[in-house]
Amino acid sequence: MAHWFHRNPIKPTEFAKFELGGVLTTDKCSKICAELRMRRQRLLEFYTNAGNSLAEVDQAFVEYLRLFAGFLVEIGADQIDSAGGNKNSKLLPLMRFKWGHSMLSGTASELSDGWFEAYNQIYCMAIWLMKHAAWVAGKDEVFEREAKECLNCLKRAAGMFEYIKKESIRLSGATDIEGSDFDGKIIEAYMLQATAEAQEVIVGRAIEMKHDAALVSAIAANTATVFMKADMLLSSFNEDIFSRWRRYLELKHHIYQAYAYCYLGESFLAQDKCGDAVRCCTEGVAEYKIACDFTTKYANASGPVVILKFVLFQRVPDECPKLDTETNYGLAKSDTFVYPSPSEDWNPSVYAAFDLSKANMPDFSKMKQSKGKLDPVKEEKVYQSEKDPNNSSGCVIA
Secondary structure (H helix, E strand, C coil): CCCCCCCCCCCCECCCCCCCHHHECCHHHHHHHHHHHHHHHHHHHHHCCCCCCHHHHHHHHHHHHHHHHHHCECCCCCCECCCCCECECCCCCCCCEEEECCCCCCCEEEECCHHHHHHHHHHHHHHHHHHHHHHHHCCCCCCHHHHHHHHHHHHHHHHHHHHHHHHHHHCCCCCCCCCCCCCHHHHHHHHHHHHHHHHHHHHHHHHHCCCCHHHHHHHHHHHHHHHHHHHHHCCCCCHHHHHHHHHHHHHHHHHHHHHHHHHHHHHHHHCCCHHHHHHHHHHHHHHHHHHHHCCCCCCCCCCCCCCCCCCCCCCCCCCCCCCCCCCCCCCCCCCCCCCCCCCCCCCHHHHHCECHHHCCCCCCCCCEECCCCCCCCCCCCCCCCCCCCCCCCCCCCC
């Protein structure tokens, strides 16, 4: 069972110099900022190629977040607040970061808050993990190890989006721009998409292992529902901008509805309920045709349909049997994301050596749209095959 995925662009950002002038009173302070500048740039370059090594990108991501942690939380014996959490770092508002949005080309936001940088980096990593999963799944031969890597990437991405949705409410003005990456509907749509795509891998594995047809049907039906929920979250946004993403989600919804009905039909056929089986397969064919209507780009289409070579003398019911969308077995669960602990480069004396009396007055205003635009990130193409496809999307329904 092959997989095809739609992916949105990586978020663009402005170069961060980490030049804090007189605030840096020791060589260790200067070294941390120099390292942050270098590691940030390296990490951004990793995001541009979905085929990069997962281990290398993971290492670069964690190393940057750990080193940047001193700009987020206080370092020292008195770092825990009354609620049991970490106190904000005195460095939190010191730098102003500028980031674009994955769907709003040319629109950028800026904010003097270290968490704004952290959440955007986590966002980029989540999108990269989804792209890497697509790159892995696009190989001409996908073995069990690659399938697991694909599944784990998608579950991790879902967990990161879940983390951002929960934590980013601390950013002042984050939701003011409709359709931005911090719009709650956008974050949840990404989270649901990653979850549904993880379940695609599970459905494929269940089919390959010849699991019970009723179970395959239930997982496929649930997957179709998750895709539909993601699509509905995007329904209020500008169709000129979001139509391509929505068509993908709608296409996947109908594909997995087709799978669900066909495997439910196979389950009924095994029980000699041929009338119900024919009705389910008829519905599956209808869903498949709807999926085909969403694109004219895919050649040699043949539906995921159970072909019945005989029909017993049973009445075909007018009402189609209902799909089981409430199953809890075999569903993908997101991997919880936890921000990593501060790097060993940070200690109370190094933290204290950052002298805020030498800093310019930070801009404490809420997040606002930047007057300047950011150029799109130049990314390596992700083909859904090791061969260059003959169509623009790489997707073929077969």
